[in-house]
Amino acid sequence: MSAMPTEEIDFLYVASHKLSNATTPAEQLDAVSDYARTTGAMAGQLFYMSASEDTADLDANPWIEFAAEWTSDEQPLLGVGKRVQTPMTNFAQTAMTQPVRPILVSDVSTDSRVDADTQTNFAQLGIQSLVQLPLNSKGRWVGAIAFMWDRPKQFTRRDERIYQALLQQVTPVIDSVRLLAQIHDRYIAEQEARRELEILYAASEALNAANSLEETLMAIFSLPIQHPASLAIFENFDQSKASSIDLYQLSKRSSAVRWERVKLVDLPIAQIPPDTHLLDIENVLTDPRLDPLSQAFYIQRRAFSTLIVVLKQGERCLGGLTFFAGSPNAFTEQDRRMAVGIGKLVVTAVERRRLYIEAESARQRAELLSQVNASLSKATDEASILSAVAQYTQPIGVNTMMLLYADVDESTLVARSIPAGIWREGRALSVTDWFPPSDDRPMFESDWWVEGFDRIVYIENTADDPRVTEEQQHLFRKAYDAQACAAILLRTAGRTLALLSIFWVEPHQFSAEEKDMFSQIMQTLASVITSRRAYLAEKERARQLQAVANVSAVATGILNEQELLRTISDLTSHSFDDLHFMIYLLDPTGRYLVQRTGVAAENEVVTVDNWRLVIDMESQTSLATQAANTRQIVIEPDIKLTDRPFTLMIPDARSEMAVPLIAANTVFGVLSIQSSEINRFTDSDKLVMTTLADLIAVAIQNARLYQQAQEIATYQERNRLARELHDSVSQALYGVSLGAQTARILLDIDPTRLREPLDYVLSLAEAGLTEMRALIFDLRPESVEQEGLIAALQKQTASLRARHGIDLETEFCPEPSIPLKTKEALYWMVREALHNIMKHAQASRVTVQVEKVQQNLFVKVTDNGVGFDTTREFPGHLGLRSMRERASKLGGHLEIASQPNEGTTIQISVPLRMTLV
Numbered sequence: 001m002s003a004m005p006t007e008e009i010d011f012l013y014v015a016s017h018k019l020s021n022a023t024t025p026a027e028q029l030d031a032v033s034d035y036a037r038t039t040g041a042m043a044g045q046l047f048y049m050s051a052s053e054d055t056a057d058l059d060a061n062p063w064i065e066f067a068a069e070w071t072s073d074e075q076p077l078l079g080v081g082k083r084v085q086t087p088m089t090n091f092a093q094t095a096m097t098q099p100v101r102p103i104l105v106s107d108v109s110t111d112s113r114v115d116a117d118t119q120t121n122f123a124q125l126g127i128q129s130l131v132q133l134p135l136n137s138k139g140r141w142v143g144a145i146a147f148m149w150d151r152p153k154q155f156t157r158r159d160e161r162i163y164q165a166l167l168q169q170v171t172p173v174i175d176s177v178r179l180l181a182q183i184h185d186r187y188i189a190e191q192e193a194r195r196e197l198e199i200l201y202a203a204s205e206a207l208n209a210a211n212s213l214e215e216t217l218m219a220i221f222s223l224p225i226q227h228p229a230s231l232a233i234f235e236n237f238d239q240s241k242a243s244s245i246d247l248y249q250l251s252k253r254s255s256a257v258r259w260e261r262v263k264l265v266d267l268p269i270a271q272i273p274p275d276t277h278l279l280d281i282e283n284v285l286t287d288p289r290l291d292p293l294s295q296a297f298y299i300q301r302r303a304f305s306t307l308i309v310v311l312k313q314g315e316r317c318l319g320g321l322t323f324f325a326g327s328p329n330a331f332t333e334q335d336r337r338m339a340v341g342i343g344k345l346v347v348t349a350v351e352r353r354r355l356y357i358e359a360e361s362a363r364q365r366a367e368l369l370s371q372v373n374a375s376l377s378k379a380t381d382e383a384s385i386l387s388a389v390a391q392y393t394q395p396i397g398v399n400t401m402m403l404l405y406a407d408v409d410e411s412t413l414v415a416r417s418i419p420a421g422i423w424r425e426g427r428a429l430s431v432t433d434w435f436p437p438s439d440d441r442p443m444f445e446s447d448w449w450v451e452g453f454d455r456i457v458y459i460e461n462t463a464d465d466p467r468v469t470e471e472q473q474h475l476f477r478k479a480y481d482a483q484a485c486a487a488i489l490l491r492t493a494g495r496t497l498a499l500l501s502i503f504w505v506e507p508h509q510f511s512a513e514e515k516d517m518f519s520q521i522m523q524t525l526a527s528v529i530t531s532r533r534a535y536l537a538e539k540e541r542a543r544q545l546q547a548v549a550n551v552s553a554v555a556t557g558i559l560n561e562q563e564l565l566r567t568i569s570d571l572t573s574h575s576f577d578d579l580h581f582m583i584y585l586l587d588p589t590g591r592y593l594v595q596r597t598g599v600a601a602e603n604e605v606v607t608v609d610n611w612r613l614v615i616d617m618e619s620q621t622s623l624a625t626q627a628a629n630t631r632q633i634v635i636e637p638d639i640k641l642t643d644r645p646f647t648l649m650i651p652d653a654r655s656e657m658a659v660p661l662i663a664a665n666t667v668f669g670v671l672s673i674q675s676s677e678i679n680r681f682t683d684s685d686k687l688v689m690t691t692l693a694d695l696i697a698v699a700i701q702n703a704r705l706y707q708q709a710q711e712i713a714t715y716q717e718r719n720r721l722a723r724e725l726h727d728s729v730s731q732a733l734y735g736v737s738l739g740a741q742t743a744r745i746l747l748d749i750d751p752t753r754l755r756e757p758l759d760y761v762l763s764l765a766e767a768g769l770t771e772m773r774a775l776i777f778d779l780r781p782e783s784v785e786q787e788g789l790i791a792a793l794q795k796q797t798a799s800l801r802a803r804h805g806i807d808l809e810t811e812f813c814p815e816p817s818i819p820l821k822t823k824e825a826l827y828w829m830v831r832e833a834l835h836n837i838m839k840h841a842q843a844s845r846v847t848v849q850v851e852k853v854q855q856n857l858f859v860k861v862t863d864n865g866v867g868f869d870t871t872r873e874f875p876g877h878l879g880l881r882s883m884r885e886r887a888s889k890l891g892g893h894l895e896i897a898s899q900p901n902e903g904t905t906i907q908i909s910v911p912l913r914m915t916l917v
Contacts, residue, residue: 004161011035012165019173025067028174029145032166033070036131036147039159043071045078048143048178049135062086067143077125077148090115095144099136102163105129107152129153133167137175145170192334199223200341207349214257216349217248220321225338227307227323227330231346232270236511237354239317243509245270246319262297269294272310272317278340279308279320283328298324305330309343313351321346365517368392373524382421383428385528390423392517393502400424400480400503405533406496407682418677420498448487456518457487461507476503484508486518490526498529537684544688547575552695559706564699569597572692578675580653583661583696584615584624585669591617593624593670624670627658631667633686634658637679652676659689663697671696736761788815789823790850793830797848804838811849816857818912825886826859826908829894832883833861833906841865841904852912856892859908867898883908 011034018031029046036044046068065083069076086092094113095103105111106129108122122130129149135142206219217231230249235242244263250256264270268291272279281287282305284298298306303324311318321343325331331339368391375388386401393401403421422429448457448467462468462476462483476482482503490498551571558564565583572581584593595613619625626634636642636656653674661668671693675681681689739761746753784792790812797808816823830848837843843865850859880896883906887894892910 004165005158008158008162008165011162012169015166016169019169022173023177025174025177026070028170028177029068029070032133032145032170033147035162035166037072040149040151040153041072041147042126042150043069043077043148045069045146045148046143046174047146049141062088062092062141064143087117089118091118095132095134096141099134099139099141100167101134102160102167103132103134104155104160104163105131106154126150131155131159131163133163133170135167135171135174137171140175142171142175142178196334196338196341199225199338200345203342203345207345210349210353213246213248213350213353214259216346216353217250217257219349220342220346221250223342225323225342227325227335230322230324231319231350232322233319233350234270234317237316237318237350237357239272239319241512267294267297269297269308270320272308272320274317277310277312278336279306279310280331280336281306281308282331285328302326304328307331307336307339309339309346311343311347311350313347313354318347318350318354361513365513369517369520372521376524376528379528379532382431382532383423385525385532386421386423386428389500389521389525390426392521394426396514397504397506397508398502399505400482402480402501402503404499404501406498407679417499456489456515456522457485458510458515459485459487460509463507481505486510488518488522488525490522490529492526492530497526497533500525541684541688543575544684547571548688548692548695550575551692558699559703561700561703561707564703565597568696568699576673578677579680580674582672582674583669584613584628584672585661585700586617586628586667587614593617593622593628596669623656623658624672627660627670628667631660631662633660633690635681635686637681654678655680657681657685657689659693661693661697661700663694663701666701668697668700736765784824784827785820789818789826790815792823792827793848793850796827796831796834800834800838800846806838806843807845809845809847811847811851813851816850816852816912818857818910822890822910825890826857826910829883829886829908830859830861837861837863837865837904841867843903855912856909857912861906862903864903867900867902867904869900870896870898 015031015034019028022028022031025046029044033041033044045066048065048067050063050065063083063085066078066080069078069080071077091114103113105114108114108119108128108130114122122128125148127148128151131147133145135144203219203223206222207216210216210219213231213233217229220229220231228250230247233246233248235244235246242264244261245267247260247262249258249260262270269279269289279289281290281298284290284295284304284306290298298304301324303326305325305328307323309321309323311320321339323331323335323339372388372391375391376385379385379388382403386403389401390398401421401423402419405418405420407418419431422431457467459465459468462473462485468476476485480503482505484504484507486502488500488502489496490500551568554567554571558567568583569581572579581597582595583597585596586592587594593615595615615622615625617625617628623634623636634657639654639656653676655675655678657673659671659673661671671689673681673689739757743754743757743761746757793812794810797810800806801808834846834848837846841863843863845864847862848860849862850857852858884894887908887910890910892908895907895909896904897907898904
């Protein structure tokens, strides 16, 4: 080998001297760059390379970090500090196969070692030729030094010798310096890591001691970190269900945590993508990810660069931990590492707080639910039921609650709704005092329950909910002043019982906790409403049956039809205060229904003496005529939905029921009932009204039969009087007439013989006068009222002695202290018994006795006549039947003892304190 020229040795000596004094990558590059500069190089670069220690691993893409650079025009070619991953091109592979020899490329565009991609990159940088010194120490890659020319260059053997010598000199120097730097960097990194671990340990202790989100933020501020932080927590700790975010930030003035709630629509940057863990915004003013609202939000807080650590627990995004600085590009790698490490600890603290809040909330909900359930179990009316539910609803902003009971028809569909309870602004109200003036109840609309009757309908905003019609929106605003609603349908055994509607004045977003509470309350409430409705139904049934019993008790005791109808009208109006009754009776021809009771057009009570409504039985529009003609109940659920004209008892009538009055298979008329409610009449009402109509029909039949009996009795009494007059007074008057004629004849023949016929006339006149007085006394015994029962019986028995010449004995106690009506009834019964004796018994001796025994009065009439068989019937003879009825009305009873040819004994007993029913 020939010796190296002296100038080359001198040149290398200078380079070696510079290398020995170089302490930085720039000085190292400068030490070996003098030769390249003298030959026109445009730039020089020193870059470190990280690759596998196995030089045969050419498939790995090494990382290249540019450590130093110079250019002839002092303009950066690639930039110091830049770190890129280079693909393993053909040129790179060639370089790595020659780790101990320099690579000289005279023209990158024609050199076969330079692949197309590398040519393109060189062309973009203006490189036409280059020298690359691979830095490989003992098989371990350190990096490379490259010199570039902007024109093709023909390299000489001298160039090869010098670059080979520089390569041998620079490789161990750069390797040793870099190793020292790496050792120093590792030491510094270890110190920083130790400090970071100490900070994270302190953060862990402080965060573990935090019992609130405010204390969590204070724990972060207690750490020795450079940048301030803020804590953002999504509503309910869940981004997917949140509409707002809570911000916790330390106030510089008071050193206290300041809280504010921001709607997500006002801070779009808070809508963090699901796969994001760290959001690094180096410059708030230029970052394209920031929208104007979020940018203004940060600028207002003088945060010009931010680090947002996303706080995630599993799939749930809890919020974010934000570090901010007052200048752009303020965060280092260490800041990012610390932010992520602290963020992991904060996630644990926030999740622990979330679980505590949920557990505490669950405990409070359980206590409140227990309290509500306890109050519901003690509720005795609708007001107390709503007040029990209000223990939960009032604190969450509910303004109004409405409880509607549902009446269902045979198909179990809701036929009508009944306002049962109103709670408004903190107190229960009377349904009669407050209720929306509307016939329609939109909450029972079937399309609200398309997801199932057991689902609660939640309407967060009536203005944009497609289930709410415009009419319903108007009703909600006008009646309830509401823009949000929860409708709870209460059902049991497949039947709808009630609907609880809960209203908010403002739109309301329902949380999962609220929905869970409402579902829990619904279960208990359904049971309570079931019991309540069963109690009300039983109470209503008892009230209706009592009303029917009252009508029955009164109707059987009134035998005057006019008085009977008036009494029934009064009873029904008082017993069924929400219904309006009208009784129609058939006229004698059977062609018309004539209104006998009810309400006239002027809302006056109708009697038989004033206004009457007459309906032709051929009418096709009247429910009353339909009921009479078909002998069946006829119901119109809503009068306004039919075109047929109706005879309204009340101006606001909406439904009507007509029930035929039938007794002994005869239609007497129709009972018509009207209500101001739609679909008012249920199956229970049908049963009650049918029973009531039957009672009224029987009472009318009895009254008419009694009237007929009275007419028959009057006729028979007239015949008896006629017979008495004929048998006694008429015969006496005939005798007087004969005696007078005899006296007149004797007056002309022999006046001395006038005494005998005149005495005869006088005796007949006195007998006729006595008989006439007895008959008059029979017709009107004033002595019972004026002198008492005993005196009247004494006069009656004396009259019979004188008239019939019969042996009649009496045994009377002192005048009893009993009502006048009782005395009159007893007198007529004794008179009837004596009349029967004189007419039928053929008796010669009669005894009449009246005596008091303890609290009873006994009257006994005994004769020695022919007697009769008491088991036989005597059609057409009403005397004994009349006596029994009178005794029954006195609360007593009548006993008859008789046999043929053995006389008869009639005994009447009545209590002294009993009056006529």
